[in-house]
Structure formats: structure tokens, C-alpha cells
Amino acid sequence: MSDGYLRQLSIDGLGPTPDLGNSGRRSYTLEQINELRRYLATARPKEAARFFPQRRSGEKLQVITVANFKGGSAKTTTSVYLAQGLALQGYRVLAIDLDPQASLSAMFGYQPEFDVAENTTLYGAIRYDEERVLMKDVVRPTYFTGISIVPGNLELMEFEHQTPRFMLQNRGKAEDLFFRRVAGAIAQVEDDFDVVVVDCPPQLGFLTMGALNAATGMIVTVHPQMVDVASMSQFLLMTSDLVSVIEEAGGRLDYDFLRFLVTRHDPRDVPEQEIVGLMRDVFGADVMSATAWKSTAIANAGLTKQSLYELTRGAVGRSTYDRAMESINAVNEEVVGLLNQVWQR
Numbered sequence: 001m002s003d004g005y006l007r008q009l010s011i012d013g014l015g016p017t018p019d020l021g022n023s024g025r026r027s028y029t030l031e032q033i034n035e036l037r038r039y040l041a042t043a044r045p046k047e048a049a050r051f052f053p054q055r056r057s058g059e060k061l062q063v064i065t066v067a068n069f070k071g072g073s074a075k076t077t078t079s080v081y082l083a084q085g086l087a088l089q090g091y092r093v094l095a096i097d098l099d100p101q102a103s104l105s106a107m108f109g110y111q112p113e114f115d116v117a118e119n120t121t122l123y124g125a126i127r128y129d130e131e132r133v134l135m136k137d138v139v140r141p142t143y144f145t146g147i148s149i150v151p152g153n154l155e156l157m158e159f160e161h162q163t164p165r166f167m168l169q170n171r172g173k174a175e176d177l178f179f180r181r182v183a184g185a186i187a188q189v190e191d192d193f194d195v196v197v198v199d200c201p202p203q204l205g206f207l208t209m210g211a212l213n214a215a216t217g218m219i220v221t222v223h224p225q226m227v228d229v230a231s232m233s234q235f236l237l238m239t240s241d242l243v244s245v246i247e248e249a250g251g252r253l254d255y256d257f258l259r260f261l262v263t264r265h266d267p268r269d270v271p272e273q274e275i276v277g278l279m280r281d282v283f284g285a286d287v288m289s290a291t292a293w294k295s296t297a298i299a300n301a302g303l304t305k306q307s308l309y310e311l312t313r314g315a316v317g318r319s320t321y322d323r324a325m326e327s328i329n330a331v332n333e334e335v336v337g338l339l340n341q342v343w344q345r
């Protein structure tokens, strides 16, 4: 909408009432913007879809799993920026922290050792014993409008320990297979969300396998340095082995999309250019066109558990901010494009 149209709406007292600054500048919270979206969707029903991106009946929940067992390939950073980018567009997002180190939870203000009590991680909802709780009991709100989270902490490791034990005791009982548990838990809260973003630990353990099974779309983050690419190829080989095991056991693994995302990318670095070129030759359109550029602003914001979406340009420096946001927004837009394709919009 044009600024003028929004100003007129607010003068006419329609839609939410924004904060009026000294200079007469109107500012809306994200909650108000969502209210405005709902208002416009009702006021102009023919264009409702343009204002209101949430999924409609017949459109399935999308579960995007961000994975790679290479540590530091920016899985968590990608998950945070994607969750926030989607929430800013008006989607209802559930972020799931599958990493016992719980950096995603920390980014959303939950310190794994202080704020996350026993049985309040995803483990609580997928454990094998009678202590199991409902998924809705481990989903909690975040300070970021539109994003809920299932936080993580060290108790997630229990799943890695308990699964082999459980499998020994229950040989051949397919209905209770470990890799279906993550998907089963997500299905319980399906109606409350449009997109689920799962941040995986840097290992290919039982939790990651559960996330691979629950995923409708996969993003494999790759920092374009030769060792990382080598480790990614290792990741793919191991994944394909595991996938065969899951499929033989009757597991579902039909992704709507699987994309490689180049992260922490320095486009001026010649060896990096060559590696990205090589990836594009080998994987073609499976490598996202947008890349997440390396930015000291992103790294610095991360130190204080913030994203650039949460900071002002002034706090960072205009050109640094704009450059980083341009690349982040391009990545998120490309993902939204994939979601729309799946929803056949």
C-alpha cells in the first residue's frame, strides 16, 4: 500500500491506531501490521490473498528443516532470519530447536540452562516413556510477534540415548518407529502454524533423522570453503544411506524442495567464487540463487543474540546494514517463492 493510503486509513480511524512520533511519522508494531493485513483482507476481499499470506484450506503445513552436520555452516543464523522474515510477512511460524546446545533458543531469549525446565524441549513430546507430554505443552511464545518456539537444551541428548534401547526392546514394531516421532509431534499443533522451521544439530543423529522425516522442504547450508564442501558431500552420502534405511522401513521422504544455501559468503573472495561456481555446475538449480553474504553486522548482532531485523540501521551503519539485509531478504524471498510453489499460488 502507498504511505498516503495508510495515512488516510489512520486519519479515518480505520484499522489499528499507530504510534504518532514527533515529526508526525506513524509507526506500527508487527502486531498492528498484522491487524492491518486482516483489516485490508476483509475490506478488500478480492485482494485478500495479497494482504494476508497465511495458508488457506487445502494448503498444507510446511516444515523446513535446516541441516548440515558441518558445525558453523550458519544453520541457526539461517533459521533465525528465516523465521523472522516469514513472521514479518505475516506467516505464523513455529521454530523448533533440535540442538542440545540450543543457540536458537538463546537467540529467542530462552537461556537453555535457566529458562528451559525439564520436559519442556521437543524431547518431552517425543520421548518413549510415560512422562511424554503433548506438543502444545512444549510450544511457547517468543517476544517476536508471530513466532512460537519449542526450545532446546541438553535433555534432547536423551533421545539419542533412549532410541537404541527402545529399538532393541521393540524390534519390528513399525508403528512406533523413532523417525516418525518428530513429525507426529508437529502434526499435533499443525492447525496453529503456516511454516515450521527446524534448526538441526551439527550431527546426523536420531533427532536429525526425525527432522529429515518431518521435513517437507530441506535447506542445506554450506559455507563455501573446500573443507566444508567436502564435509557436505559426506553429509549427503550418509544422508542417502540413512534415507534408504528410513524408506525401507516405510518412512516418508518426499520433499517438495531441497536447496543448498551458500552462507557466510564473501563474493569478492576468488576461491569462494570458484567453489560456488562448482556447486552451481554440479547441483544446478538446487543451489539457491540468493546467497547469505558474510557480514560483520550479522556476526556482531549475533553476539548480543539479536538479528538485524531487530536493530535499526543507525545502530549498525547504513551501508553495512543495507548490504546485509539485501542479501538476507533475497534469501527469504526465494524461500517464500518455494512455499508459494508448494501451495500452488
Ligand SMILES: Nc1ncnc2c1ncn2[C@@H]1O[C@H](COP(=O)(O)OP(=O)(O)OP(=O)(O)O)[C@@H](O)[C@H]1O
Pocket: 070, 071, 072, 073, 074, 075, 076, 077, 078, 099, 103, 200, 201, 202, 263, 264, 265, 292, 293, 294, 295, 296, 298, 299, 300, 302, 303
Ligand atoms: N552471514 C553471516 N555473516 C557473518 N557471520 C555469520 C553469518 N552467518 C552466521 N555467522 C556467524 O557464524 C557463526 C556460526 O553461525 P551459526 O551458529 O548460525 O552456525 P550453525 O551452523 O548453527 O553452528 P552449529 O553447527 O554450531 O549449530 C556465528 O558466530 C554467526 O554469528
Ligand SMILES: [Mg+2]
Pocket: 075, 076, 077, 099, 103, 104, 199, 200
Ligand atoms: Mg546451530
